[in-house]
Amino acid sequence: MDVKDLRIDANPTLVREHALAKLRAAIASGLYPPGKRLVERELCEALGVSRTSVREALRQLQAEGLIEAGPRRNISVAHVSAQDARDIYDLRALIETDAVRRLVENDDCEVIKSLQGMAKTIRKIVRKGDIPALAEQAAALYETILEGSGSRIIAETGKQLLKRVSYLRLASMSAPQRLDDGMAEWDAIIDAIVARDAKAAMSAVRSHIVNSRDTILATFEAPTKAE
Amino acid sequence: MDVKDLRIDANPTLVREHALAKLRAAIASGLYPPGKRLVERELCEALGVSRTSVREALRQLQAEGLIEAGPRRNISVAHVSAQDARDIYDLRALIETDAVRRLVENDDCEVIKSLQGMAKTIRKIVRKGDIPALAEQAAALYETILEGSGSRIIAETGKQLLKRVSYLRLASMSAPQRLDDGMAEWDAIIDAIVARDAKAAMSAVRSHIVNSRDTILATFEAPTKAE
DNA sequence: TCATGTATGCTGTCATACAATATGCGAATG
DNA sequence: CATTCGCATATTGTATGACAGCATACATGA
Numbered sequence: 030m031d032v033k034d035l036r037i038d039a040n041p042t043l044v045r046e047h048a049l050a051k052l053r054a055a056i057a058s059g060l061y062p063p064g065k066r067l068v069e070r071e072l073c074e075a076l077g078v079s080r081t082s083v084r085e086a087l088r089q090l091q092a093e094g095l096i097e098a099g100p101r102r103n104i105s106v107a108h109v110s111a112q113d114a115r116d117i118y119d120l121r122a123l124i125e126t127d128a129v130r131r132l133v134e135n136d137d138c139e140v141i142k143s144l145q146g147m148a149k150t151i152r153k154i155v156r157k158g159d160i161p162a163l164a165e166q167a168a169a170l171y172e173t174i175l176e177g178s179g180s181r182i183i184a185e186t187g188k189q190l191l192k193r194v195s196y197l198r199l200a201s202m203s204a205p206q207r208l209d210d211g212m213a214e215w216d217a218i219i220d221a222i223v224a225r226d227a228k229a230a231m232s233a234v235r236s237h238i239v240n241s242r243d244t245i246l247a248t249f250e251a252p253t254k255a256e
Numbered sequence: 257m258d259v260k261d262l263r264i265d266a267n268p269t270l271v272r273e274h275a276l277a278k279l280r281a282a283i284a285s286g287l288y289p290p291g292k293r294l295v296e297r298e299l300c301e302a303l304g305v306s307r308t309s310v311r312e313a314l315r316q317l318q319a320e321g322l323i324e325a326g327p328r329r330n331i332s333v334a335h336v337s338a339q340d341a342r343d344i345y346d347l348r349a350l351i352e353t354d355a356v357r358r359l360v361e362n363d364d365c366e367v368i369k370s371l372q373g374m375a376k377t378i379r380k381i382v383r384k385g386d387i388p389a390l391a392e393q394a395a396a397l398y399e400t401i402l403e404g405s406g407s408r409i410i411a412e413t414g415k416q417l418l419k420r421v422s423y424l425r426l427a428s429m430s431a432p433q434r435l436d437d438g439m440a441e442w443d444a445i446i447d448a449i450v451a452r453d454a455k456a457a458m459s460a461v462r463s464h465i466v467n468s469r470d471t472i473l474a475t476f477e478a479p480t481k482a483e
Numbered sequence: 484t485c486a487t488g489t490a491t492g493c494t495g496t497c498a499t500a501c502a503a504t505a506t507g508c509g510a511a512t513g
Numbered sequence: 514c515a516t517t518c519g520c521a522t523a524t525t526g527t528a529t530g531a532c533a534g535c536a537t538a539c540a541t542g543a
Contacts, residue, residue: 043316075456081308084312085311085312087315088272088312088315088319089315089316089318089319091313091316092316092319092320093319094412101421111406112407113409116407116408116409116410117409120351120354120407120409120410123350123351123354124350127347127350164361177388180343180347181340181343182340182343182344182347182417182420183343183347185321186347186413186416187412190409190413193409196440
């Protein structure tokens with residue numbers, strides 16, 4: 030064992046970061062749906078931390094666009110309009126196709142192998158039909174592709190967009206036929222990457238995102254909800 | 257005068273937002289150069305506000321990527337490596353060409369007129385050689401184009417990238433020949449927009465950004481500084 | 484019924500306090 | 514004289530309590 034291995038790099042998890050993660054998860058899971066008003070004291074109680082930490086987490090969420098301030102100083106979970114959703118997916122298409130192109134050009138076997146692994150994991154989850162787990166794994170796959178671009182900037186920017194639609198992604202995946210189609214699309218992406226075919230990978234990513242977008246937009250038109 | 261005119265919509269400027277703006281400006285102007293360590297108490301004193309407000313502003317800057325946390329809990333102004341700069345400009349090229357395409361397609365006379373006005377203002381500033389003012393106006397021009405896309409998402413994402421290079425833009429504009437070249441490029445962009453020629457506008461934007469990028473990257477190679 | 488006053492709730496801001504950790508300085512030691 | 518140890522100091526992370534300014538809801542009175 031090397032001295033390097035003694036290194037402690039995991040910071041003792043800042044309370045505010047913990048709070049941030051919990052709040053993000055609450056929004057992504059739909060526990061706090063768009064428009065839900067967030068009252069600081071309630072969050073303090075729910076999270077078991079002080080207002081100081083909650084407020085700092087809120088500022089960060091605000092900067093990320095996941096929550097927004099109303100006219101009366103109220104904070105609520107950000108609404109994502111159909112137009113916003115469309116714009117986010119279109120921008121993702123731009124950015125992620127670029128990311129995957131770079132990824133293929135970088136030709137990093139490490140990354141590509143891990144992508145193959147993730148595809149396998151996803152296939153398993155799809156068979157089980159565990160939607161929440163699938164949403165999480167899918168996000169991980171997208172993030173891996175973004176990071177595979179080798180560009181910190183692309184990765185950060187792309188991930189920020191992903192966070193803004195994490196709630197929607199759950200809805201998208203609940204559409205019946207979408208699961209199988211999605212799996213096929215993921216396979217196409219991975220296959221193209223493995224074949225080091227940048228053009229095919231770009232086009233596979235683009236159609237996957239466009240299909241996801243259209244699925245999401247369909248849910249906007251059908252207001253659902255038989256409550 | 258109408259009752260509407262009585263409306264007070266300017267929120268009494270939150271202290272934390274004021275602090276945020278000041279800090280951003282300090283970073284953009286080079287007063288706080290990359291790597292500069294930011295000590296909370298010093299900021300409190302300099303800004304004349306409490307630690308609470310400073311900290312909330314810092315969290316926001318952190319989310320925007322303008323500052324970063326070191327291994328020792330220290331906060332300092334984010335370094336922008338040459339690679340980062342290249343990536344930011346390349347991503348800007350992607351996003352802003354898309355923005356200008358949408359802008360032309362939207363065909364909003366209001367926006368186009370205001371762009372022409374800004375180009376005129378810029379020309380005046382260029383003649384005076386007032387670099388800081390120019391940097392500000394140029395940023396305003398880019399932001400107008402981004403907003404002209406009609407997409408909140410594109411506008412926000414693009415602006416975030418702009419903020420991350422505001423410090424570099426100052427350097428870029430100090431390059432001797434760059435001023436005139438830049439002016440010509442801006443003219444080309446505006447002309448294409450006025451002519452409602454989306455393709456030409458996109459290519460004008462792309463070459464402008466690529467040229468800016470290359471100017472910046474040149475300053476990275478020549479470490480400058482005759483201090 | 485309507486208008487006014489009052490209680491209540493929430494956010495924004497500040498001041499303090501304290502623990503944990505990092506830093507720097509000086510003293511003790513070989 | 515060089516090293517090491519230990520202590521004072523600096524800085525951040527977090528919690529608490531306080532209070533003003535608004536906004537809302539409620540009650541009261543004409």
